[in-house]
Structures are given as structure tokens and as C-alpha cells.
Amino acid sequence: MIELRNLTKSYLTLKGRKYVFRNLTFTVPPGHNIALIGRNGAGKSTLMRLLCGLDAPDSGRIVTDKRISWPVGLAGGFQGSLTGRQNAKFVCRVQGAEGTEMQRRIEFVEQFAEIGPAFDEQVKTYSTGMRARVAFGLSLAFDFDYYLIDEAMSVGDAHFRDKAAKAFKDKVGKANVILVTHGMGQVRKMCDMVALLDNGQVTCFDNVEAGIQAYLQLGAASSDRGMAPAPTERRQEQETVIQEETQ
Amino acid sequence: MQERNSMEIMRSVLFALVLREMLTRFGARRMGAFWMVFEPILHVVIVMFIFTTIRGREVPGMDFPLYLATGMIPFFMMRNIALRLMDAISANQALFAYQQIKPLDTLIARTIVEFSLYACVYVLVVGALGLWAGYDISMHDPLAWFAALATGVVFSAGLGLIFCVWARAFPNAKTFIRVLFLPVYLISGVIFPIWKLPEAYMPWLLWNPYLHVIDNLRSSIFVAYPETYGISFSYPAKAALVVLCLGLAMYRLRRHDLVAL
Numbered sequence: 001m002i003e004l005r006n007l008t009k010s011y012l013t014l015k016g017r018k019y020v021f022r023n024l025t026f027t028v029p030p031g032h033n034i035a036l037i038g039r040n041g042a043g044k045s046t047l048m049r050l051l052c053g054l055d056a057p058d059s060g061r062i063v064t065d066k067r068i069s070w071p072v073g074l075a076g077g078f079q080g081s082l083t084g085r086q087n088a089k090f091v092c093r094v095q096g097a098e099g100t101e102m103q104r105r106i107e108f109v110e111q112f113a114e115i116g117p118a119f120d121e122q123v124k125t126y127s128t129g130m131r132a133r134v135a136f137g138l139s140l141a142f143d144f145d146y147y148l149i150d151e152a153m154s155v156g157d158a159h160f161r162d163k164a165a166k167a168f169k170d171k172v173g174k175a176n177v178i179l180v181t182h183g184m185g186q187v188r189k190m191c192d193m194v195a196l197l198d199n200g201q202v203t204c205f206d207n208v209e210a211g212i213q214a215y216l217q218l219g220a221a222s223s224d225r226g227m228a229p230a231p232t233e234r235r236q237e238q239e240t241v242i243q244e245e246t247q
Numbered sequence: 248m249q250e251r252n253s254m255e256i257m258r259s260v261l262f263a264l265v266l267r268e269m270l271t272r273f274g275a276r277r278m279g280a281f282w283m284v285f286e287p288i289l290h291v292v293i294v295m296f297i298f299t300t301i302r303g304r305e306v307p308g309m310d311f312p313l314y315l316a317t318g319m320i321p322f323f324m325m326r327n328i329a330l331r332l333m334d335a336i337s338a339n340q341a342l343f344a345y346q347q348i349k350p351l352d353t354l355i356a357r358t359i360v361e362f363s364l365y366a367c368v369y370v371l372v373v374g375a376l377g378l379w380a381g382y383d384i385s386m387h388d389p390l391a392w393f394a395a396l397a398t399g400v401v402f403s404a405g406l407g408l409i410f411c412v413w414a415r416a417f418p419n420a421k422t423f424i425r426v427l428f429l430p431v432y433l434i435s436g437v438i439f440p441i442w443k444l445p446e447a448y449m450p451w452l453l454w455n456p457y458l459h460v461i462d463n464l465r466s467s468i469f470v471a472y473p474e475t476y477g478i479s480f481s482y483p484a485k486a487a488l489v490v491l492c493l494g495l496a497m498y499r500l501r502r503h504d505l506v507a508l
Contacts, residue, residue, distance in 0.1 A: 056503035071344060093263035094263045096255070096259050
């Protein structure tokens with residue numbers, strides 16, 4: 001279970017302090033593949049960074065007994081002058097996989113990435129897609145309870161995207177994903193629950209279609225009024241909520 | 248995978264970081280391993296050449312090349328520890344996505360790397376001076392030498408920690424700190440003996456812990472090393488302790504800001 005307790009996060013901008021979340025309390029329902037959607041600037045990536053420990057909240061806590069991955073497909077941690085294999089080994093060592101354990105995981109990454117001999121070339125010679133392949137394989141080489149995917153699936157060619165989606169399908173029952181995306185096709189394909197982030201509040205939808213509808217309504221509502229929609233209450237009953245939005 | 252306790256995690260993180268840092272330095276340019284060791288050696292040799300051959304400097308009772316090497320290499324090590332620690336966190340920012348890696352780990356790893364690197368350089372240079380140039384390289388008080396060196400390393404690491412947290416808040420400070428090390432180099436008695444400095448300035452110069460460290464290093468190597476009034480083992484040790492505690496306190500206060508991009 002992942003529990004957010006009274007989470008407040010703000011950033012200092014040129015125009016003063018801007019709050020992304022104020023006293024956000026929310027429990028991530030266990031055993032679901034969750035799509036985190038919301039408009040640009042709603043705080044999706046901030047929430048993601050908080051979940052994987054890349055950033056610390058101003059106040060409040062995130063309580064969990066689950067193993068949460070680093071952002072899947074994160075290639076920023078790669079050292080350009082080292083080879084793909086050396087970078088992969090580094091991550092293995094950090095995660096505590098040594099000896100045959102490491103060998104097994106490196107082999108997995110090499111096979112998953114499918115970049116052939118380039119695996120032993122310096123990472124700085126890689127294309128963005130190649131980097132993503134190695135990074136993706138590296139995330140999948142380790143077992144987590146939750147994989148955090150932040151738009152990472154949008155890189156790579158169609159073949160690779162299918163492969164990645166399939167890899168997560170194989171982990172069903174053992175692991176869940178939290179997916180941040182603007183692609184509704186991906187949401188439908190991979191998730192069975194939608195968490196809509198708006199105005200610093202999270203609303204959960206058990207019905208994926210309902211969640212997507214609510215998200216699309218948000219966009220329509222704000223462009224009609226030419227401003228951000230009024231703060232919405234935390235809602236459980238998605239049907240009524242959609243009616244409220246449309247009225 | 249099995250659960251690991253904090254010590255095991257830190258151990259494997261440090262091991263991974265040290266390897267990565269070393270490999271990066273090796274692989275950064277062609278013949279990286281050679282340049283990594285040769286560059287500091289070249290620096291020492293050039294300064295040695297200028298002072299011994301061109302200026303004909305001598306220090307009574309000591310071999311001047313040995314005198315220079317025993318001061319310069321430890322000083323470069325301490326300077327590099329402080330300066331490279333300053334950049335440690337910004338250079339490894341992306342790694343904090345792996346939750347096992349904490350900012351402090353990158354600082355410790357860099358200290359280990361610098362220390363090992365300069366230990367190799369020291370052994371090579373002093374070894375060469377002993378083997379080929381025929382100087383007497385025996386140490387007259389090895390324990391005191393290690394104590395002095397440890398003090399210097401801890402002081403530099405603490406200083407680097409402070410710089411690191413400070414430069415995080417004020418990135419412009421980095422340039423200033425780098426420039427600052429040149430005068431420190433000159434007033435630490437690295438390239439000329441401190442007893443040649445004017446007596447009147449000594450009370451001021453003695454504030455500099457590096458002066459003590461360098462002098463302690465040499466006095467534990469050379470038998471006939473002249474004692475200078477005011478030089479002690481305890482002052483740099485106290486300074487190191489204060490600096491390290493201050494650095495750790497600053498780190499503790501700002502640890503969340505250090506992680507965030």
C-alpha cells in the first residue's frame with residue numbers, strides 16, 4: 001500500500017511560492033495498474049518524483065511497504081563515456097546484484113535492449129531510442145512492486161513499444177504500474193484504474209473510460225471558461241461527477 | 248533478492264560509485280589511465296625542475312626534490328579532495344533516482360578515488376626518486392606521518408562537504424573557491440620552507456591548517472627537519488573535527504535540496 005499523508009509540495013518561482021499540492025491525503029489502491037493523468041502542470045511529474053524519492057515534500061509523508069522503482073526508462077543516470085554494459089553493471093551493483101546474479105540480469109538487459117554489439121559501445125554514441133531500450137531493460141531486470149513510468153513508453157519504435165507493453169503484461173499479478181501519460185490509448189491498454197490529478201487533488205476512477213471522460217471534460221471545461229476549473233472535491237462516484245462537470 | 252541492511256547497501260553503493268568514477272576517468276580520453284597518473288607527476292616534475300635546476304634552491308639537511316614531492320603531492324591530494332567534492336553532487340545528480348544512492352555516498356566515493364589516485368602518484372614519484380635518483384626516502388616517524396595525512400584528508404573532506412552544500416545554494420561561489428586555493432597553495436609552505444616566511448606574519452599564517460599538515464608530514468619524514476614555533480598536530484586535528492561537524496550539519500539541514508534537481 002502506498003499512502004500519501006498530508007502531502008504539501010511547493011516550488012519557489014519568480015512570482016513567489018507556487019503550491020503543487022496542499023495537504024494531499026490519498027491512498028493508492030493496492031493491486032491496480034494506475035494511470036495518472038491530468039493536464040500539463042497539474043503535478044503529475046512532481047507526484048511521480050515524490051513517489052520515487054527524487055524530491056522531498058515540504059511537509060507530510062509518503063508511507064509504503066512496497067518496493068517502488070526508479071522512473072522506468074530513466075537514461076539520465078547513464079555515464080556517457082562508459083559503455084552500456086558498464087552502466088548496467090553499475091546499476092546492478094547499486095541494487096545489490098553481484099556475481100552470477102549480476103550476469104543473469106545483464107544478459108536480460110542485453111537481450112531486451114536488442115542493440116547488438118552497440119551494448120559494448122560508449123553510451124554517448126547511442127541514439128535516444130537506444131538509450132531508452134537499455135534503460136527500459138534495466139528497469140525490468142529488477143523486481144519491484146510498482147513500476148513508475150513517466151512518458152517513457154513514447155520513445156522507441158512501434159516494435160519496442162509493443163515489447164515493453166508485453167513485458168509489463170507478463171508481470172501482472174507480481175507487479176503493478178503507475179503510468180503518467182497523455183496517450184489515452186496507452187491508458188486503455190495498460191491500466192485498470194485512473195487517477196485524475198487536478199488542482200492539487202487526486203480523484204480515482206475504477207472505470208477507465210469514465211476517468212478518461214472526466215479528463216477530457218476538464219480540458220473542455222477550462223477552454224470554455226477560459227480559466228482553470230474551480231477546485232473539485234475528492235470524488236468516489238465518478239458518474240455523478242461527470243454530470244457535475246457537464247452542467 | 249534478499250533484504251540488505253543499511254551498511255551492506257552503503258558498501259555496495261560506494262563500491263559501485265568508486266568503480267564508476269575510476270572507469271569514467273580512465274575512459275574520458277585516450278590513454279586515460281596513463282594521463283590520470285602522469286598528469287600530477289608532470290606537474291610535480293616541472294615545479295621541481297624550476298626550483299632545483301633553474302633557481303638552484305636548496306633546503307639545508309634535505310634533498311630538495313624529495314622535499315618538494317613530500318609536500319606537493321599531499322597538498323594536491325587535499326586540494327583535489329576539497330574541490331572535487333564541491334562538484335560531486337551536481338555531477339552525480341541523475342544518480343539519485345536510484346534510491347540507494349545518497350548524496351553523501353558520492354562525496355565519500357570521490358574522497359576514496361582522489362586518495363587512491365594520489366597515493367599511487369606519491370608511491371611512483373617518491374619510489375622513482377629513491378630507486379633511480381638514489382635519494383634516501385626512508386621515513387623517520389611513519390605513524391606521525393599517517394596521523395598528519397589522516398588529519399589533512401579529514402579536513403579537506405569536511406571542507407569539500409561545506410563547499411558542496413554552499414555551492415549548491417550559490418553556484419557562483421565555485422569560481423571564487425577555486426581561485427582561493429592558489430594563495431592557499433602559496434602560504435601553506437608547500438614549495439618553500441615556512442621558516443623563510445617573515446616572522447611577523449607567522450601568527451596569521453598559522454591559522455591555515457594546511458600549513459600545519461604539510462609541516463607535520465615533512466617533520467615526520469626528515470630527521471633533521473627544523474621545528475617551527477607554533478606548528479602542532481592538535482590544531483589541524485581540531486580544525487578538521489570542526490569543519491567535518493559543520494559540514495555534516497549543513498548537509499543534514501539541506502539534504503532534501505541536495506537531491507532535488
